[in-house]
Amino acid sequence: MTGILLLEQSLNGLQFGLMLFLLAAGLTLVFGIMDMINLAHGSLYMVGAYLIATIASASGSFWIGLGLGIACTAVIGVLLEVTVLRRLYQRDHLAQVLGTFAILLMSNEAVRMIWGAQPIQLNPPPALAGPVELLPGFSYPAFRLLIIGVGLAVAAMLYVLVTRTRVGMQVRAGASNREMALAMGTSVQSLFTVVFAFGAALCAVAGGMLGPLLAVQVGMGESILILAFVVIVIGGIGSIRGALLGALLVGVVDTGGRTLIPMLFGHLMGPAAAANAGPAVASILIYVLMAAVLFWKPQGLFPAHG
Amino acid sequence: MTTTSDTVALAVAPAQPSVAGQGSHPRGGMLDHALHGRFSVPLLALLILLPTIATALDEAFYIGVASRILIFALAATSLNLILGFGGLVSFGHAAFVGVGAYTVGILMQAGIASAWIAWPAAMATGALFALVIGVVSLRTKGVYFIMITLAFAQMLYYLMVSLKVYGGEDGLSLPGRSSLGLGIDLGDDANFYYVVLALAALAFVAVQRLLNARFGHALQAMRENETRMATIGFPVYRYKLVAFTLAGALAGLAGALLANQGSFVSPAMLQWSQSGMLMIMVILGGVGHLYGGVVGAAVFLLLEETLAAHTIHWQFGLGAVLLAVVLLAPNGLMRLMRRRAGR
Numbered sequence: 001m002t003g004i005l006l007l008e009q010s011l012n013g014l015q016f017g018l019m020l021f022l023l024a025a026g027l028t029l030v031f032g033i034m035d036m037i038n039l040a041h042g043s044l045y046m047v048g049a050y051l052i053a054t055i056a057s058a059s060g061s062f063w064i065g066l067g068l069g070i071a072c073t074a075v076i077g078v079l080l081e082v083t084v085l086r087r088l089y090q091r092d093h094l095a096q097v098l099g100t101f102a103i104l105l106m107s108n109e110a111v112r113m114i115w116g117a118q119p120i121q122l123n124p125p126p127a128l129a130g131p132v133e134l135l136p137g138f139s140y141p142a143f144r145l146l147i148i149g150v151g152l153a154v155a156a157m158l159y160v161l162v163t164r165t166r167v168g169m170q171v172r173a174g175a176s177n178r179e180m181a182l183a184m185g186t187s188v189q190s191l192f193t194v195v196f197a198f199g200a201a202l203c204a205v206a207g208g209m210l211g212p213l214l215a216v217q218v219g220m221g222e223s224i225l226i227l228a229f230v231v232i233v234i235g236g237i238g239s240i241r242g243a244l245l246g247a248l249l250v251g252v253v254d255t256g257g258r259t260l261i262p263m264l265f266g267h268l269m270g271p272a273a274a275a276n277a278g279p280a281v282a283s284i285l286i287y288v289l290m291a292a293v294l295f296w297k298p299q300g301l302f303p304a305h306g
Numbered sequence: 307m308t309t310t311s312d313t314v315a316l317a318v319a320p321a322q323p324s325v326a327g328q329g330s331h332p333r334g335g336m337l338d339h340a341l342h343g344r345f346s347v348p349l350l351a352l353l354i355l356l357p358t359i360a361t362a363l364d365e366a367f368y369i370g371v372a373s374r375i376l377i378f379a380l381a382a383t384s385l386n387l388i389l390g391f392g393g394l395v396s397f398g399h400a401a402f403v404g405v406g407a408y409t410v411g412i413l414m415q416a417g418i419a420s421a422w423i424a425w426p427a428a429m430a431t432g433a434l435f436a437l438v439i440g441v442v443s444l445r446t447k448g449v450y451f452i453m454i455t456l457a458f459a460q461m462l463y464y465l466m467v468s469l470k471v472y473g474g475e476d477g478l479s480l481p482g483r484s485s486l487g488l489g490i491d492l493g494d495d496a497n498f499y500y501v502v503l504a505l506a507a508l509a510f511v512a513v514q515r516l517l518n519a520r521f522g523h524a525l526q527a528m529r530e531n532e533t534r535m536a537t538i539g540f541p542v543y544r545y546k547l548v549a550f551t552l553a554g555a556l557a558g559l560a561g562a563l564l565a566n567q568g569s570f571v572s573p574a575m576l577q578w579s580q581s582g583m584l585m586i587m588v589i590l591g592g593v594g595h596l597y598g599g600v601v602g603a604a605v606f607l608l609l610e611e612t613l614a615a616h617t618i619h620w621q622f623g624l625g626a627v628l629l630a631v632v633l634l635a636p637n638g639l640m641r642l643m644r645r646r647a648g649r
Contacts, residue, residue: 037449039582087633093449094395098589099632101582105625113619226456226578233453280468287457287464291442294454298446 004138009259010252015144017251018151022206023224024231024243025158026199032175032238034089034192039100040080041203041228042221043107048073048204049211049220050115053122062125070204077200081193089192104222112218119217122208147209154205155244162240171195175238227254230286234293236300245301250286257282339517339596353503357496366495370567373499375607376506377563382587382599384556387513389585390594391522392549393529397452398439398459399584402432402554404576406561408466411478411571421484421492425562432558433551435462440550444543459581466573477572484566492566502563509556514596516552525549526594590631592640601639 027041051072056065084103088096123129124143131139162168170191173181182188207216214220231250235242262278293301353372360368381403388394406428413424439458446454467475483492492498516522528535528542536542565571574580583606591602609627613620631639 031449084629084633091632091636093452094389094585094589094593095632095636097582098586098628101586102625102628102632105621105628109619109622109625113622222579226460229453230457233450237449280464283464283467284461287460290457291454291461294446294450294457295442298450300450 005259007138008140009256011140011144011148013252013255014248015147015151016255017248018148018155019206019210020224020227020231020251021151021244021247022154022202023228024235024247025240026202027228028232028235028238028240028243029171029175029195030199031232033171033178033188033195035178036085036089037093037096037100038085039097039225040103040107041199042225043104044073044077044200044203045207045224046111046218046221047076047107049122049207049216050111050120052204052208053120053211053216056122062123066208069208070201073204074197074201078193078197081196085196108218117218119215122211122216124212143212150205150209154202158240167191167194227286230290233300234290236302239300239302242300242302249289253289254282254286257285261285339514341511341514350507357499361496369495369499371607371611373495373502373567375604376502377560377567378587378603378607379600380506380509380563381557381560382584382591382603383510383513384553384560385584386588386593386599387556388549388553389588390598391517391529392525392546394546394550395452396455397578397581397585398455399557400580401459401462401576402436402557403561403564403580404466404573405435405462406432406558407565407571407575408472409558410484410562410565411480412472414480414484415472415478419485421486424484425559428558428562429555430558432561433555436554437547437551440547444546444550456578456581459576460578463573463576466576473572475573477570477574480565480569480571482569498566505559505563509559510600517596521545586628590628590639595640598640605639
């Protein structure tokens with residue numbers, strides 16, 4: 001029984017971690033290459049989820065919604081980068097925080113104006129709605145398996161893209177030493193537009209995958225944005241590998257903590273105390289993890305800057 | 307961040323030797339921050355008269371709004387002390403405000419309603435938490451400092467959510483405001499306003515004195531060039547820690563007042579969005595300007611109040627204004643005014 005529970009929780013943790021990675025990957029590249037704090041990254045995730053949900057219900061197909069939603073979000077990302085964010089690269093972090101916070105407020109309100117304040121429904125494709133029996137006596141929702149599959153596929157694609165292609169080489173060069181990359185002839189400006197569009201598309205993928213599990217609602221971007229920041233700080237800013245490992249670490253610790261800590265407290269202090277303290281301690285866990293990582297490895301686990 | 311502070315350091319470099327010296331340079335140097343009596347005295351007079359005017363105009367509602375603005379001005383000024391003058395971008399400042407608020411709430415629940423005990427206790431708790439968090443956080447720099455202060459604030463947030471004795475997620479409703487004695491009933495909004503005004507003004511002048519003293523000059527010099535200050539023998543870490551603790555104490559006081567104003571404390575006060583809002587106020591007003599926190603808090607809250615009265619989609623307007631400020635007034639509203647005045 002415990003074995004099955006552990007297996008289920010590890011799969012849940014893996015799934016959540018991979019989705020965090022999709023958000024963290026874009027964020028860490030933007031941060032690493034342009035030294036830009038983008039609080040509006042979570043808004044792209046929200047907008048992506050809304051677009052996918054709307055197109056999916058209009059067309060009647062989850063897959064059409066996913067495809068078109070991702071493309072539209074990437075376009076919105078490019079528009080955002082070209083009109084506003086580009087002006088903020090040369091500014092200090094504080095101006096970036098204020099500017100992107102303003103965009104966050106505006107996009108939250110724009111979504112509320114268009115779709116209303118109520119959460120909207122995003123249904124998983126009917127073929128994947130049911131559970132799949134992985135082991136005798138252990139079945140797992142098919143859609144969650146799809147999420148894990150998509151997450152692994154994107155991670156593999158990113159790995160190939162970053163380590164095996166010219167654009168990827170320029171991205172790595174930009175992250176480890178921007179001035180030198182510029183001097184060697186990399187057009188950082190157009191590179192960054194591409195990276196930003198890509199990051200926006202990854203946000204939309206995460207929105208489309210997590211939308212059926214969590215509610216598609218205004219403010220969904222903020223809570224996950226903070227987690228994505230935790231991930232990239234743990235992993236080391238600018239490092240894709242760090243983002244992947246940080247995301248998996250946070251996903252597993254968070255999901256595992258939420259199940260195991262109340263159980264542990266239940267054994268130690270009785271059910272009443274467990275119900276009270278358990279969830280809170282579990283929520284604190286990843287922040288303790290981040291503080292500990294920063295205390296012993298102030299540059300994160302895999303620093304990109306040499 | 308490094309690139310900007312380096313350029314600033316170059317610009318300020320000539321002023322630095324006087325910092326290391328006896329501070330005998332003429333008034334109005336780069337590191338001095340004057341109260342500007344010709345603006346502040348009329349402003350103070352106006353603030354003193356505000357309850358009378360508001361009552362005469364039958365708009366007593368605005369006394370509460372003004373109290374709220376003053377409390378946030380105090381909190382934002384305390385953040386500006388470390389963010390603007392110390393260069394420490396703390397993303398967890400709301401935690402100290404919340405800790406101060408909870409101190410008042412918890413003491414009141416235990417039957418201690420005296421402001422003379424609860425408010426200093428709130429300051430002490432704010433300072434204590436800032437000290438402990440500062441000891442760990444100040445070892446990191448830049449973005450990592452931003453994130454580690456955020457982490458600690460989130461821990462306190464979830465801690466308060468979990469403490470069911472003190473209301474948990476729902477927060478704690480207080481039976482009333484603290485009792486001040488001296489025949490002053492804080493339950494009256496005008497009386498409360500005057501007490502808030504007195505405390506905020508006092509704290510503001512204290513911050514101004516501190517910034518113009520040797521401590522403030524050293525702090526600002528560390529913001530410009532930490533290595534140089536360390537080399538000429540300043541205990542950089544200790545200076546920062548003291549500033550961080552002082553800011554925590556002032557934030558604790560702001561929290562005590564905030565708890566009193568609404569007679570309510572809740573974990574939402576400690577949430578990261580609150581820390582973000584305080585930071586936005588400081589950036590809006592002007593980082594490292596004496597009046598930055600005050601101007602930022604006033605503009606932000608008045609904007610929120612005005613827009614909310616006209617449309618339910620006020621956040622969109624607020625966002626648009628903030629974005630315009632970032633793009634058009636790069637160093638906050640105070641710098642804009644100073645530039646208009648020909649510096």
